[in-house]
Amino acid sequence: MELLGALPPIVPALDAIIARFGADGVAEITGRTRRLVTLPDGSQRLESRTANQSLADANAFMAGVKRILVFSDAGGTGRSYHASLDAKNQQRRMHFLLEPGWRADRAIQGLGRTNRTHQASAPVFRPVTTDCRGERRFISTIARRLDALGALTRGQRQTGGQNLFDPADNLESDYAREALTRWYYLLHQGKLTSIGFGDFCERTGLQLEHEGCLTDNLPPIQRWLNRILALPIALQNAVFDEFLGLVEARIDAARKAGTFDAGVETLVADKLTIIEERIWLTHERRAQAVGRGIRDGIA
Numbered sequence: 001m002e003l004l005g006a007l008p009p010i011v012p013a014l015d016a017i018i019a020r021f022g023a024d025g026v027a028e029i030t031g032r033t034r035r036l037v038t039l040p041d042g043s044q045r046l047e048s049r050t051a052n053q054s055l056a057d058a059n060a061f062m063a064g065v066k067r068i069l070v071f072s073d074a075g076g077t078g079r080s081y082h083a084s085l086d087a088k089n090q091q092r093r094m095h096f097l098l099e100p101g102w103r104a105d106r107a108i109q110g111l112g113r114t115n116r117t118h119q120a121s122a123p124v125f126r127p128v129t130t131d132c133r134g135e136r137r138f139i140s141t142i143a144r145r146l147d148a149l150g151a152l153t154r155g156q157r158q159t160g161g162q163n164l165f166d167p168a169d170n171l172e173s174d175y176a177r178e179a180l181t182r183w184y185y186l187l188h189q190g191k192l193t194s195i196g197f198g199d200f201c202e203r204t205g206l207q208l209e210h211e212g213c214l215t216d217n218l219p220p221i222q223r224w225l226n227r228i229l230a231l232p233i234a235l236q237n238a239v240f241d242e243f244l245g246l247v248e249a250r251i252d253a254a255r256k257a258g259t260f261d262a263g264v265e266t267l268v269a270d271k272l273t274i275i276e277e278r279i280w281l282t283h284e285r286r287a288q289a290v291g292r293g294i295r296d297g298i299a
Contacts, residue, residue, distance in 0.1 A: 013098055014070055023047075027057035027066040029075030064089035071113065072099075073106060081113045083120040093123035100127070100142050107142060132233050133240030137225045140171035167260075168248050172221055175254065179246035180221050186242075188214050194238035203231060 011019070018026050019038045028035070028049075036044045058079060060066040069081055083090045093114040100107045114123040129135045170176065186192050187200060188208065201208055204227035206219050219227075228236055254260035 017068070017070060021068055025066055026068045026070060027061040029054045029058055029069065029071040029079070031072060031074030062087040062089050064091075071110075073110070079113060080116055082116040082123070083114075084116075085118050085120055090120040092121040095123045095125050097125060097127045107145075132236060133244075134229045134231075134233070134236045136169070136171060136240060136244075137229060139169055140225070144170050144172050167251050168244065171225060171247070175250045176247050177221055179243060179250055180224060181218065182246055183243050184208065184214060184218050192242055194242050195235060203235075204228070 014028070014030070015036065018028065018035070023037050033049055035047050035049060037047050038044050054075060057066065058069075058075075058081070061069040061081065062084070071081070081093070083093055095111065095114045097107075097111070100110070111125060127139060129139060167173070167175070183192075187195075187197050190197065197208070200206070206224075206227060208214055208218065228239060231239065251260065
């Protein structure tokens, strides 16, 4: 306990960014009213923040005075941080998605702050993860919910995810479920190098065998993903590497076979030729109004 108490505290991501780049270089638009600022001599100062200071930081970022912008849900509503053609700072935005949260609508709202109309360039979205493979569990949930929201709102999956995630990021897709079933069989046959069958069942508490054979009702992928998080990080990484390899192999095979379901896609043509033009419908009242305007010399 004394050793744990002597460990240095884990600095929150927001405070670490401000300490690294300085308060004069980072525009903070969050809901907190106080913050600890590290001074050049290593000391810290407690600062109070108001809504006017957040607005001033936003204006400083759009003017190019501050090059880094950090905003949360509190600062991601009703404001625009895109490379607007009306702003002085028209550099391309590199949007790091640090804490996307669990609600897909809020995640889309946050992404939309830096990707809007009348902009000099579109932003580059970069989801931030650690080298712990188990974290893919949370990225998978976000990817699935964004895709589902896009399907409900626009009728196509890519719209919700903004093309931010790869199909392999969704660990709850049909390809992932098929890969998990294959992974169970390989585990039972002892063909995996990451972990043995008995060791996996003991560590995760999952009952996979009945009278020497795999059970018919194997645990669903959600339960499997949750139990994987209980394993040591090194073992997590080894298990996920084998599992993700199976997922990617199935997606690649579906693409090569032409059966991969990518939803509604935009096809880019090498050449377009207009063969015929037809007017399918003309509204009579509008046609009459246009005709009168032409006769009266106002159209």
